[in-house]
Amino acid sequence: MKQRSLVFLFLINALVLPAQDIQFIKSGQIEQWKQADTDTVWVLNFWATWCAPCVAELPSFEKLNANYADQKVKVVLISTDFKREVETRVKSFVKKKKLKSQVVFMDESNPNNWIDLVSPEWSGAIPATLIISKSKNQYLFFEKQLSYEELETALRSVL
Amino acid sequence: MKKILALFTLAAALTAISFTLENPGVGYVVGDTARDFSLQNVDGKKVALADMKDAKGYIVVFTCNHCPYAIAYEDRIIELHKKYAPLGYPVVAINPNDKDVQPADSFENMKKRVKEKNIPYAYLYDQTQEIAKTYGATRTPHVYLLDKDRVVRYIGAIDDNSEDASAAKEKYVENAIDALRAGQEVAVKQTKAIGCGIKWSRAKSE
Numbered sequence: 001m002k003q004r005s006l007v008f009l010f011l012i013n014a015l016v017l018p019a020q021d022i023q024f025i026k027s028g029q030i031e032q033w034k035q036a037d038t039d040t041v042w043v044l045n046f047w048a049t050w051c052a053p054c055v056a057e058l059p060s061f062e063k064l065n066a067n068y069a070d071q072k073v074k075v076v077l078i079s080t081d082f083k084r085e086v087e088t089r090v091k092s093f094v095k096k097k098k099l100k101s102q103v104v105f106m107d108e109s110n111p112n113n114w115i116d117l118v119s120p121e122w123s124g125a126i127p128a129t130l131i132i133s134k135s136k137n138q139y140l141f142f143e144k145q146l147s148y149e150e151l152e153t154a155l156r157s158v159l
Numbered sequence: 160m161k162k163i164l165a166l167f168t169l170a171a172a173l174t175a176i177s178f179t180l181e182n183p184g185v186g187y188v189v190g191d192t193a194r195d196f197s198l199q200n201v202d203g204k205k206v207a208l209a210d211m212k213d214a215k216g217y218i219v220v221f222t223c224n225h226c227p228y229a230i231a232y233e234d235r236i237i238e239l240h241k242k243y244a245p246l247g248y249p250v251v252a253i254n255p256n257d258k259d260v261q262p263a264d265s266f267e268n269m270k271k272r273v274k275e276k277n278i279p280y281a282y283l284y285d286q287t288q289e290i291a292k293t294y295g296a297t298r299t300p301h302v303y304l305l306d307k308d309r310v311v312r313y314i315g316a317i318d319d320n321s322e323d324a325s326a327a328k329e330k331y332v333e334n335a336i337d338a339l340r341a342g343q344e345v346a347v348k349q350t351k352a353i354g355c356g357i358k359w360s361r362a363k364s365e
Contacts, residue, residue: 050227051355052261080353082227082322109326110319115351125298125356143297143356 020094022079022086024107027114033132034117034139040072041158042132043151046106046118048081049093053145054127058097060148064155065101073155075101080126083107133158186295189348193219193309196290198253198283201270206281208251208309215247216312216339218332219303221285221296223254224272225263226355228321229299233276235317235324236300239332240280248336250280255291256299260358291357298354304335304345312339315350 033042045061047054058077065075077099081090086105094103108114115124119141122128131140131154138158146154187193197207208217220236222229240250256264266284273282285291294303304313313335318327335345 046353048227053356082231084322109322110329111321111353112316112319112350115353122351123297124351124353126353127356 020099020103022090022094023102023104024086025078025104027106027108027117029104030114030117037134038072039135040074041135041155042130043073043075043155044078044118044130044132045075046078046080046126046128046130048079048126049085049089050081051126057127057145057147058099060146060151061101062099063148064151067152068155071159073159077101077103079103079105080111081105083109131155131158186293187303187311187314189311189314189345191311193303193305193311194290194293195309196283196285198285198290199266200281200283201266201273206251206283208305211249211251213247214249215307216336217305217309218243218248218250218336219294219305220250220252220317221255221291221294221299221301221303221357222252223256223261223264223299223355224268225256225261226299228352228354231321231324232300232317233278237276237279239317242333243336244280246336246340248339252278252280252282253285253290254282254299255285255288255296256358257288257360260361264358288357288360296357298352298356300352300354302332304332304339306339312345313348316352319350321352 033044043061043064047058049055061075061077064073079086079090083105090105106114111124115122118128118130119139121141122143125143127145129142129146136158140154140158142154195208197205200206208214211217218239222232222236236250236252244250254264254269258265269282269284272278300317302313302315302317303311306312313332315331317332319329319331320327329347331347331350334347338345
């Protein structure tokens with residue numbers, strides 16, 4: 001009986017618990033991540049719900065987030081969807097895919113003002129990923145779809 | 160000591176040069192002379208820049224059918240053509256995406272899109288992706304504004320707001336053409352924008 005009510009509670013929770021809130025960030029956040037004096041390694045992925053190669057590589061980021069949860073590694077999925085679709089399309093996507101990594105929205109209307117802050121190498125095409133390791137003083141940038149192996153190899157090189 | 164330093168600088172410079180040469184994604188920078196091409200238009204005919212005898216320049220736009228950023232800009236690209244083609248600056252749109260990677264960007268679907276939207280400019284299919292690679296296009300939409308000698312005068316975004324045309328403050332392409340027409344230096348020569356990565360064919364990339 002006790003077990004059954006636990007299962008029931010779990011189900012209720014799963015149904016009622018809201019998807020994670022999507023925080024809006026400004027371009028200054030990129031600078032903060034790059035300059036913060038911390039031993040946390042940031043894995044920043046730029047994506048959009050409609051971008052097929054982005055969606056295809058999301059499980060790799062989720063896996064990395066889970067596998068390195070006990071280390072100082074933070075995965076942040078930075079959405080570049082349209083602002084009017086954050087509350088609808090992006091939110092329901094995050095919920096449907098049960099994304100555990102933190103999802104934020106880049107609330108800037110002109111990408112020309114912040115793409116170079118991420119990396120001068122970046123042309124603006126997504127998917128794109130920046131790994132920041134302040135303790136190793138390394139920034140690794142990729143403008144392509146990454147496999148889990150590529151992602152983990154990159155991360156390990158700066159841990 | 161000075162000699163060592165000089166050698167070191169030289170070595171660093173050479174490394175930088177070889178890196179640039181080995182990187183195939185570099186493409187054109189402002190000031191380069193762009194190559195002409197002969198690509199199939201949606202009406203089945205081949206189109207080359209040299210065919211446009213009266214052109215004073217060309218608004219070459221790498222774009223496609225499926226990408227939401229490209230779709231968001233479609234009406235603005237049509238407006239650019241309507242405004243500037245009569246002044247000698249036609250839009251020449253090129254779809255560089257591999258149809259096996261993104262079926263929505265097939266030639267058949269390009270034809271459909273042109274019909275649906277009454278697209279007035281040439282919409283060409285870069286089936287081998289050679290032109291996109293040579294130009295250095297990486298995303299859609301991605302603009303290369305050429306003058307009549309095919310010298311690249313501007314590379315980048317159409318304006319500074321992809322989501323909302325009415326909120327765009329800086330119209331980069333229009334400003335660049337207006338400068339060319341006035342015989343002035345283009346003020347903003349290069350911009351970046353978020354776009355859908357070009358869908359390179361699987362055989363040629365990983």
